[in-house]
Amino acid sequence: MMSFLVMHSAILPVLIPFVSSIVLLIAARRDATMQLCIAAVSTLLLLAASAQLLWLTDHLPPLAYALGEWRPPFGIVLVADRLAALGVMLSAILAAAALLYASAGFDQKGRHFHAIFQLQLVGINGAFLTGDVFNLFVFFEVMLLASYILLAHGGGLDKSRSGFAYVTLNLAGSAVFLIALGLIYGTLGTLNLADIAIQLQTVSGNEASLVRLAGALLFTVFLLKAAVLPLSFWLPHAYAAAGAPVAALFAIMTKVGIVALLRVETIAFGPAAATADLVGDWLVIAALATIALAALGVLAAKRLQTLVAWLVLSSAGVLLLLAPLGEREITAAGLYYLVQSAIAGAAFFLLSGLISDARGAAADHLSAARSNMPVRLKLGFLLLAATAAGLPPFSGFIGKLMLLSSVSDASMAAAIWAVILIAGLLTTVALAKAGSRLFWETPPETEALPPETEALPPATQAAAHWRQTAACFSLMTITLLLVVLARPLSDFCQRTAMQLHQPTDYIHAVIPQPETVNRVNRP
């Protein structure tokens, strides 16, 4: 049994939610309790499978899982290395919290929530694990469609409008992805990432420029998912409109784009001479511009969830620095930042949902309301705001410290420092104001200045379901654990970065003997 689980460990994070979604569709369409049980069991299994994978990948070289037993590069291969396992673990944690939160009633606001939720996990985990670029495209599609439906879950004008823009833009991105795949297959004759890495080593002449075009298109798609400026505008709208648990799960989605970018760049395109400069200083500038844009958004936000959405964009901007800087130490620091920003972002979305519920009609609008907020929400806000602003002693600070100290020798270090630090200050300014508005101000203000927004009627408070509170506060506890366990996590990130920056291990795990791969030349 044990060896059986180990043997299939790389595919379990994809299959567990897939099978659950099937069971949900067939067996539990009407019974809400039944649905919840299946979804809960699935998520618990996913947590276990992810933990197992994390442990395995940390102790073994990358695991290649050849689907249909077709030898790579001919068949599709899943490759579980530390980075993939980390992503899968993270998505399992966020999924568990989001599901717990949604189980308090949100899941019944529309049809098929649980089935689609599980398929969303299929997409995310598949995207982290796959070692085949066409398969990556498929998982991106799974992710896109599932996220569109989840985004619209619950209904309303905001959701429909931002969802439509989201899905249309990303479908255009899919078209770009397909063109890139066509170009790659047409030049390199393969879709396997490891094989692409091998083939890229010898590419030259006109073929090189086609491959470069393919790489550029591929990176464009990843950058669209990661929401780099000027492709970032969809994100705040979509993430602000989604229901709180959905937005919490989405906190991992920009990370999928970033991880894909990092992986394809470090394994295949970066090491090859012909394509080494595809990701360069220009992306550092774009990433910094994204952080700056997000800081403006944070300042301008009129709702808490919008503000959190901009914070997610800001952390995406920070993480976009990793690929162009391309240093092992920076990647290691960035991976810690990735973990903490995903969890803190998800927790913040859930908290925003709780706050919104507690304020009744005022919801999460950053305006004064006559409401008595529970102390736990105040404390939670303080914790997450400080984390998001990068104030010590929380995980946001540690992540920022690691990044700042590791980038100091990089090109444009001064600009990176300045942007990150100033954006941190602006975030502090905005969050202090937001917290003051949400928790301290009461409507009849005798201010020296007239109030900006009209006070809303007294809140009709609904007691939060314990599951919602538990979901949010478990994630917060994890952010605190990220501080206490900073050392082991940081060490793991170091090992992950080391593996990532040693592409030969990955390639060797997938294709041990490249010379035996039979290729034919086509005129």
Add this chain to the structure above:
Amino acid sequence: MIENSPYAFLLPLALLTAFAGVLLPLLAESHGRKLAAIAAGAVMAVSLALLVPLFALVVSGQTVVVPVEWLPDYGFNLAFRLDGLGMLFTILILGIGLLVVLYAYYYLPDKDKLGRFYALLLLFMSAMLGIVLSENLLMMVVFWEITSLSSFLLIAYKSEAYESRIAARMALVVTGGGGLALLAGIILLGQVAGSYELSQVIAAADLIKADPLYPLILTLVLLGAFTKSAQFPFHFWLPNAMAAPTPVSAYLHSATMVKAGVFLLARLYPVLSGTDAWLISVSAIGAITLVYGAYMAMYRDDFKGLLAYSTISHLGLITLLFGLSTPMSVVAGVFHIINHAIFKASLFMAAGIIDHECGTRDMRRVNGLFKLMPITATLAMVAAASMAGVPLLNGFLSKEMFFTEAVLFTGFDSSHLILPVFATIAGILAVAYSARFIHDVFFNGDPVDLPRQPHEPPRWMRVPVEILVLLCLVVGMFPARSVGTLLATAAGATLQAPLPAYDLKIWHGFNLALVMSVVALAGGVALYAQRATLIRWNDKLPSLNSKTGFERLHRFMAAQASRILAWLDNGSLQRYIALLCAFVLIYGGWASYRNMSLSDASFSGASSSPIDIAAMIALAAMALGTIGTTLLHHRRLLAVILIGIVGLVVSLTFVRFSAPDLALTQLSVEVVTIVLMLLALYYLPQTTPKESSRLRVGRDVLLAAGIGGGMALATYALLTSPFSTISDFYLQQSVPGGGGSNVVNVILVDFRGFDTLGEIAVLAMAALGAHALLDQLRLLPPKHDSAGRQWAQEPHPLFLRMLMQPLLPLALAVSVYIFLRGHNLPGGGFVAGLVTGVALILQSLAGGLSFAENRLPRSYPPLLGLGLAFAAGIGLVSWFFSRPFLTSAHGHFHLPLLGDIELASVIIFDLGVYLVVVATVLLILSELGKLHKGEQT
């Protein structure tokens, strides 16, 4: 010098106790406010008691360092350090902290349970202890920011008051921002020094000062110090922070937190001082702050505001002393830290008592209190005299040292006079505002219209003030015996060098410093006498309300941010797509243009098949269809039909290039999607209004031309380049490995079956999405078309129905046939599913959607699930044979009746595909049908 004492563990233990103790008052609160206070006091007392055993070591000149490794990769360790400077601050923090705990118990109203207050106070106290006990500089920054955060919460303690909220945010932004600069400075410092441990940083001092980064490091560190210690021009947060409860003002904003900045100057003195940059920047900012604060203090009507500006001024003095960088000035600076903490804390507490008793802090109304509360008045006057620098009090001694240094200082080449003059002016101003405080509050007639009738406070509320005032006197009269050792140890630790020779005594004989003191005293009193003139003159200066200014600035920034965002992002999908296209064009163009040469041999030598007339016509039709769709997209029906033409030609193209599978699939997909689109179109307006401006059309034409042209070029280059591929594997392995001779189908269900599994999941989700999104949606269909013509009201034509019904079994038979032969000949689950779908759509069209719906199963999601289950289930079967997911098996069987047959497990997979496709088509169809129901009811 660094000692590893067996008691060293007490150092981290004391800090841990302090932080853990934060929770105690919260727990004690429910047992009464008194217990909360006792808990808070106990935590401080225990922390102090834990440290006292180490003090003896420190006094003997040793430094206790306890390193605990934490994140060595980033130089971030939990390293603790207790030296003379740390010991001095520890005593100040815990000593004054204990007094504040007692004081606050009486100061805060009885209805306040105090748990939250003491918890925050302890949090601050712990962080402050952390700052002064850190060996690792990064750890110090962590504590530094925690003091900012806890100060924010303490200032906003009365969060219902507007002033408190604004002041709290202002303090957070200024000190937190300074903290960020400090963080940057410390990281750079550590990287230059090669370590963040203070001992090693001090050892690397010369290296650091020689480094090209030194000016930047100095600037960043000073930004941190100056914001925290409220140095000009970052001082403005401190007077506003007086909105905090007075115990907080006494503790944070006079005795401890604002001293963190000067502590930092002292801490890094051996590392950063000794350069012109340090000398000029630190002493200049200190001197300006010294005079500016003193000047502003004179004009405050609010006596707490007066004390706040006086604090700014005294912090400026300490900064100036550290800036002068002579060993003696450092001693004076450290001494003044002690003295200022003592007299200013007592003054704030006295001020709090007066505020508490009178209900106002306006010195135009609070007058003549000496008669009403003589003991408090006496205490306050002694402390204020110390603030003014009156002999026999501690404030006099350090001020005298400052004057001496000012006279002796020779660092500024140009003028020796400037410093003594500055010092005297500051001295005069200090005497003047101290005089105002004493005279206005305690004398100057009778109280004016006070909200409350003042009298002496409770006995124990005055005790902290009494203790501190007693200290003023003791230190003032017996300096060497009382604080001599402490000062020497602290100054020694600051200098990290032998102490200069100095004499702590009151009488230094007649010298210039004494003259300056006398001038200051006399001048100050004279100045106060002329106050009316001065106030009139000052009123003419433009006043600046920093509170509203801060809020205005915030709103301005937020509004500007909104404007910029609105300008960048108008929410238009068209713009998003245009940006994506432009990104693709620029990035792709740049990437492929490099090392591309169109004259390369491989291009010219390309082989191309001749183009015949039929192909030409087909291509022309496709091009016209595409252009037509774009041009006519305002007329939706036409646009959909034109898209249909494009699809049709694409499938013909597949036929021509011998890809019957693709052609078949394309054709059926085309039919199904066009029909579904037309059904949906029924509910939409028939035309789209023209909204695009000429400019935007131009932009879009350019982008489209660029993308289209680029794609054409890329495709041409691709088709004419030779390449090597692995695709022969599929041709070779299709029959032996996959058990089917239709390679396309074997790729779909076997070689890349996992992709197909994902794609049918996408298909299923599309149907489920339609189900979820259209749920509950009821649309009223239009009564007439855009030209105003009525829709035909006839029911579904009988003729069509008669024709279609016999067609159904035929179509189903065809789809079964296509399905079964799929593995070897063109066909397969996907096409078969589409054919079934088309047949059922036809039935619906002929008989009406509700007609079809009545005859078909009612719920499709389980069917979708079933399809997925078939596909995934057969994949899972391979697990039982210890094979990876989706491993196929095939074999040759001899079956009765059917004869020899080649069976592959993937046929189950294909069945799953079939079911998903059929269920998807039907689900979407039935959802559209439900929309129609709205029409009938």
